[in-house]
Amino acid sequence: MFSENLTWPKDLIDLRGLSVAHLMAILDAAESFREVSEREIKKVPTLRGKLVVLFFHENSTRTRLSFEVAAKRLSADTLSLSSSGSSMAKGETLLDTAKNIEAMAPDALVIRHSAAGAASFLGQRLRCPVLNAGDGAHAHPTQARLDLFSIRRPKGRIEGLKVAIIGDIAHSRVARSNLIGLGTLGARVAVAGPPSMLVRSLSEEYGVEVYHRPEPALEGADVIIMLRIQLERQSGQLFPGAREYARVYGLSQAKLALAQPDALVLHPGPVNQGVEMTPEVYHSPQSLILDQVTNGVAVRMALLYLLVDNPERPKSLVV
Amino acid sequence: MISCLIKGGRVIDPARQLDQVADIWIDQGRIKAVEPNLSPPEAPQALDAQGLWVLPGLIDMHVHLREPGQEHKEDLQSGLTAAVAGGFTTVLAMPNTSPPLDSAPLITGLLARAQEIAGARLCLAATMTRGRQGKELSEYQDLRAAGAKAVTDDGSWVADSQVMRRILDYAQVFGLLPLSHAQDPILAAGGAIIEGRMSARLGLPGIPAQAEEIAIFRDLALVELTGQPLHICHVSTQQGVGLIRAARAKGLPVSAETAPHYLFLTEEAVGEYNSAAKMNPPLGTKADREALREALKDGTISVIATDHAPHSILDKEVEFIDAAFGITGLETSLPLALELAREIDLPIPRLVELMSRNPARLLGLPGGSLAPGGPADITIVDPELEFIYEAKKGFSKGLNTPFEGRKFRGRAVLTLVGGEIRYRWPNLTRQSQACL
Numbered sequence: 078m079f080s081e082n083l084t085w086p087k088d089l090i091d092l093r094g095l096s097v098a099h100l101m102a103i104l105d106a107a108e109s110f111r112e113v114s115e116r117e118i119k120k121v122p123t124l125r126g127k128l129v130v131l132f133f134h135e136n137s138t139r140t141r142l143s144f145e146v147a148a149k150r151l152s153a154d155t156l157s158l159s160s161s162g163s164s165m166a167k168g169e170t171l172l173d174t175a176k177n178i179e180a181m182a183p184d185a186l187v188i189r190h191s192a193a194g195a196a197s198f199l200g201q202r203l204r205c206p207v208l209n210a211g212d213g214a215h216a217h218p219t220q221a222r223l224d225l226f227s228i229r230r231p232k233g234r235i236e237g238l239k240v241a242i243i244g245d246i247a248h249s250r251v252a253r254s255n256l257i258g259l260g261t262l263g264a265r266v267a268v269a270g271p272p273s274m275l276v277r278s279l280s281e282e283y284g285v286e287v288y289h290r291p292e293p294a295l296e297g298a299d300v301i302i303m304l305r306i307q308l309e310r311q312s313g314q315l316f317p318g319a320r321e322y323a324r325v326y327g328l329s330q331a332k333l334a335l336a337q338p339d340a341l342v343l344h345p346g347p348v349n350q351g352v353e354m355t356p357e358v359y360h361s362p363q364s365l366i367l368d369q370v371t372n373g374v375a376v377r378m379a380l381l382y383l384l385v386d387n388p389e390r391p392k393s394l395v396v
Numbered sequence: 397m398i399s400c401l402i403k404g405g406r407v408i409d410p411a412r413q414l415d416q417v418a419d420i421w422i423d424q425g426r427i428k429a430v431e432p433n434l435s436p437p438e439a440p441q442a443l444d445a446q447g448l449w450v451l452p453g454l455i456d457m458h459v460h461l462r463e464p465g466q467e468h469k470e471d472l473q474s475g476l477t478a479a480v481a482g483g484f485t486t487v488l489a490m491p492n493t494s495p496p497l498d499s500a501p502l503i504t505g506l507l508a509r510a511q512e513i514a515g516a517r518l519c520l521a522a523t524m525t526r527g528r529q530g531k532e533l534s535e536y537q538d539l540r541a542a543g544a545k546a547v548t549d550d551g552s553w554v555a556d557s558q559v560m561r562r563i564l565d566y567a568q569v570f571g572l573l574p575l576s577h578a579q580d581p582i583l584a585a586g587g588a589i590i591e592g593r594m595s596a597r598l599g600l601p602g603i604p605a606q607a608e609e610i611a612i613f614r615d616l617a618l619v620e621l622t623g624q625p626l627h628i629c630h631v632s633t634q635q636g637v638g639l640i641r642a643a644r645a646k647g648l649p650v651s652a653e654t655a656p657h658y659l660f661l662t663e664e665a666v667g668e669y670n671s672a673a674k675m676n677p678p679l680g681t682k683a684d685r686e687a688l689r690e691a692l693k694d695g696t697i698s699v700i701a702t703d704h705a706p707h708s709i710l711d712k713e714v715e716f717i718d719a720a721f722g723i724t725g726l727e728t729s730l731p732l733a734l735e736l737a738r739e740i741d742l743p744i745p746r747l748v749e750l751m752s753r754n755p756a757r758l759l760g761l762p763g764g765s766l767a768p769g770g771p772a773d774i775t776i777v778d779p780e781l782e783f784i785y786e787a788k789k790g791f792s793k794g795l796n797t798p799f800e801g802r803k804f805r806g807r808a809v810l811t812l813v814g815g816e817i818r819y820r821w822p823n824l825t826r827q828s829q830a831c832l
């Protein structure tokens with residue numbers, strides 16, 4: 078169906094190592110699946126008889142639902158494991174979980190975990206493809222791909238766009254994956270946030286511009302990605318409080334005016350309205366936030382399709 | 397073995413500026429004579445050591461043997477056997493066991509148990525403070541009388557400067573060397589690897605190199621204040637090296653060790669969340685590694701010690717952030733040191749100082765030399781023997797090593813403790829077979 082001549086890795090842990098052709102192929106596949114979502118009958122038989130296990134060790138209703146809808150629209154069977162519902166709560170280790178999942182002989186595993194590296198840990202130990210749905214502060218590749226997709230649809234390209242990413246870069250897996258994806262596709266990326274929310278070595282490691290105030294990042298931007306702030310955990314530690322954060326880093330109409338007039342606003346959600354951005358910006362026509370939800374299903378369908386039908390998939394048991 | 401002769405090896409004993417082909421006559425567990433072409437009247441049993449290096453028994457002054465309390469990770473039996481297999485005749489075990497070694501009966505009990513094990517000699521460091529809490533001093537006189545050779549709260553830094561000052565003042569009265577695990581615990585809190593490019597890439601909380609720098613700076617200031625000796629454990633950063641070099645130039649009584657992994661690996665070794673490369677202090681950058689190599693050459697760092705930290709699979713085969721810090725080292729230390737010596741042109745006598753003579757002097761141990769009258773603790777090395785390291789075939793219970801599968805050249809083939817063969821390389825080459 079798509080891109081027959083590309084070789085795909087067994088797992089999708091992050092966007093590192095994927096070429097422009099790979100990223101474009103995913104976006105093209107997502108475009109086709111997005112079209113499926115607009116049909117009256119939204120289901121295709123592509124993965125009939127396949128089992129997709131959704132293992133959510135950390136709560137995330139949005140991402141889990143998005144994957145579940147994606148798998149079901151491809152006609153796959155799904156099985157949800159969550160930490161509270163499974164034996165994880167009874168002190169089972171990640172290694173035990175891996176072995177138990179392997180015993181179900183799934184055709185794909187989608188994992189969300191609070192620890193960086195958990196997806197790669199399972200990928201190295203399971204025969205089936207592992208799709209990272211977010212691991213600690215490490216990576217959230219499907220979110221990044223849907224961001225790329227949501228940008229490319231209206232803009233027609235990624236290359237040459239100026240993208241501002243504002244907020245808590247240090248703790249953001251979305252930011253890390255976007256830095257890699259946008260970088261690979263040739264966008265010019267500027268990040269901004271309080272220094273306590275930036276990591277040292279950011280420009281060295283990712284080749285991006287780094288600012289401590291949002292204005293220079295926003296100036297002339299074609300796309301603005303606002304990151305979520307963990308108000309309960311970070312207030313008082315990394316910044317004095319929500320009020321000050323909103324004033325300095327929050328996206329208001331005035332700050333938005335620094336960007337291109339047709340600049341797009343994205344946010345991985347859920348948005349703290351009045352903190353990361355004002356309600357006016359959130360509800361403005363420039364905001365793609367609800368679009369991102371629809372696109373998320375299409376991108377995840379594309380990824381499941383590409384990985385589960387991957388002829389490169391090893392057949393031997395690793396665990 | 398009552399009496400024995402080691403014939404024709406290259407005998408390297410920097411304590412006596414000796415580096416020549418000679419024979420060693422061992423009698424009643426002690427060295428009786430070291431001279432070329434010895435022919436003792438009793439005509440004892442002979443070991444042919446031609447082509448081999450005969451060194452004073454190696455001493456590792458930083459190991460974790462996990463007994464008592466965590467015998468599933470290591471115990472005296474496995475740890476002391478792994479030590480002789482790596483060429484060590486003496487090890488200094490750290491007191492962060494459970495319970496911690498903060499009282500004389502614990503020390504006496506462990507030393508007595510070690511007597512029954514045909515491995516390396518066991519020396520013990522006691523805790524600096526009661527329960528390793530960093531608040532009140534342990535009873536140094538009692539601990540010394542029970543046989544402790546040093547004091548340390550290794551695993552933790554004594555963050556209270558007043559307490560640390562008193563430790564420095566008090567420990568020297570009893571001839572106990574204080575060892576500092578120099579790392580600011582608050583700045584390092586929550587960190588998994590060095591703060592830098594890898595932590596930025598992997599989304600892991602970082603430990604800034606400054607956590608070590610701050611702690612070493614404070615420690616050195618207290619050495620200056622008290623004038624009393626201090627040993628800094630497992631130095632891992634360029635900044636740490638710089639501070640120690642300056643302090644030694646000022647004449648402060650400070651010594652320092654580093655571990656083989658810091659001399660070879662960098663943060664990159666963590667790769668895709670490989671917990672076998674997770675240890676504390678964490679692996680640094682290339683610049684750190686080069687600074688440490690330089691510090692060995694110029695004498696700023698005078699000891700190589702392993703920080704042997706065995707763990708079970710339950711501690712390591714988990715999410716990276718939850719994985720225990722530490723790697724094994726007893727069976728890879730000497731092969732790595734030999735590789736290093738070739739890479740940076742470190743003379744072998746200098747290596748013997750780093751791994752035997754200097755630790756013996758710092759701890760006031762009888763070994764570290766092949767002088768007649770001393771204990772016949774001897775490490776015989778085949779510098780050309782090539783082997784592939786497999787942790788499973790070794791003796792430590794810990795398999796947590798980043799050096800699995802590494803190809804080495806050179807290792808201990810025979811380890812003698814008190815004149816007794818405690819380790820013999822099983823696949824002896826034709827050349828070494830004569831040793832039997």
Ligand SMILES: [Zn+2]
Binds near residue numbers: 550551552629676
């Ligand atoms: Zn330590």
